[in-house]
Amino acid sequence: MAAALMLLQACGGRAGNETSGVAPGETLVARVGDGAITARAFKAKLEEQPAFIRSRYTSLESKKEFLGGMIRFEVLAQEARRQGLDQDPEVKATLEKLMVQKLIQKQAAAAGTVSEAELKAYYQDHLTEFVRPERVRVGQVFLASARGDARRAQVQQEAARLLADARRREAGGDTRAFGELTRARSDDAATREVEGDLGFKTREELAAQWGAPVAEAAFGLKSVGELSEVASERGLHLLKLLARQPRQEQSLESARARIENRLLQEKRSQGLDAFTAALKQKGEIRIDEQALDAVTLQGDDAGNARTVP
Structure with a gap:
């Protein structure tokens, strides 16, 4: 489901609006119903493949074969929307998960990098972890x-x-x-x-x-x-x-990658926590404790718990 949604985005956007996701003057390699596949999207999807697979698609015929797979997906996606599956609760829930994952990735990138001073400070503060008599x-x-x-x-x-x-x-x-x-x-x-x-x-x-x-x-x-x-x-x-x-002694240089990864994870986690806290403050959050308390769990025949309103 997730891969399908991502591929659909690469294919040029929502069918029914052939200019969606297509820049003015951009080259189209295929029109699929009321949708379109751009040369940019085709190239991006091809470049996602491993090098040994990309090497198979250099001739016009092989490119048409690869494009055929994208067209097949596009016609299926258009039919799914025609049947209203884009409004299916499971599809919407999957899309929301993807959006949240993308937002978390964006926030992680905003955490920046770890400085040399931070690396050295961490090493000195945790010296017993790296130097043991x-x-x-x-x-x-x-x-x-x-x-x-x-x-x-x-x-x-x-x-x-x-x-x-x-x-x-x-x-x-x-x-x-x-x-x-x-x-x-x-x-x-x-x-x-x-x-x-x-x-x-x-x-x-x-x-x-x-x-x-x-x-x-x-x-x-x-x-x-x-x-x-x-x-x-x-x-x-x-x-x-x-x-x-x-005696064990690990120098800063030999521990650099491990320390950098640890500090980067901490920065990302702290940044996401702060970002989420700010969103909660800006948002209007109300908890209905009575309704929450009324949610109970009971075992089904298989001994598993299920939620009962």
């Missing part, structure tokens, strides 16, 4: 014992035994050893039930949460599954490397 994900068994605690030496010995046991079991293929140890012994209630998983953290985040020694030890682990022990002001930490994310 190295992060590690570690599991932890935390044995609480502040420095100076009388039990500190005893806890250190326990940590050494637990680490040796975890290494032995995991070397033997028991991949659940560290998780079981965490649930049985870790003093960090927040991560005990998730096998001590601290999630992905930067060096600075780990240092802020658990202290610099823990951060250095975590980032010192080289291979996934490697275990280590480190002491901090708060106690003893058994660490297991679960994953590592290398």
Whole structure:
């Protein structure tokens, strides 16, 4: 339906008025009843086709073949109007949709372009999206014992035994050893039930949460599954490397197309919202809440909802 309406417009306008859409002195390639197809419309429709199809229509005979398709459509369009189908509610609704789409496209074009200053500002404001430092994900068994605690030496010995046991079991293929140890012994209630998983953290985040020694030890682990022990002001930490994310840095140039597209979409959306709001203010809009409230939905036999006045 939409394609048909657009083609009809290209063919020279509404039949019944052969000058509609035809400029004075413009060349006609065909008269179709009381309508006309201009050379301009014929060329435009031909240029819409892919290059390999256009190459087929260079001779007079091939052009007549292509024109035949346009004439066929025009006579069908004229007959449809003769039968009053141009007043059909579905046709009118489709035409309205096309008009609204065209208006939205027009407003989108009016949004303009994205400036270099806007690109740079967006990049700097969202730098964490494009530049991410190295992060590690570690599991932890935390044995609480502040420095100076009388039990500190005893806890250190326990940590050494637990680490040796975890290494032995995991070397033997028991991949659940560290998780079981965490649930049985870790003093960090927040991560005990998730096998001590601290999630992905930067060096600075780990240092802020658990202290610099823990951060250095975590980032010192080289291979996934490697275990280590480190002491901090708060106690003893058994660490297991679960994953590592290398530093990622995307320059403004490499992110330019993505940023430009995002900003352009935002401009178009904001422009359309403002345009629509202005139209609403100029227009006279009244809502009949009583009539609106009276519209109810009920299920039909297929279980689908339908509107009932």
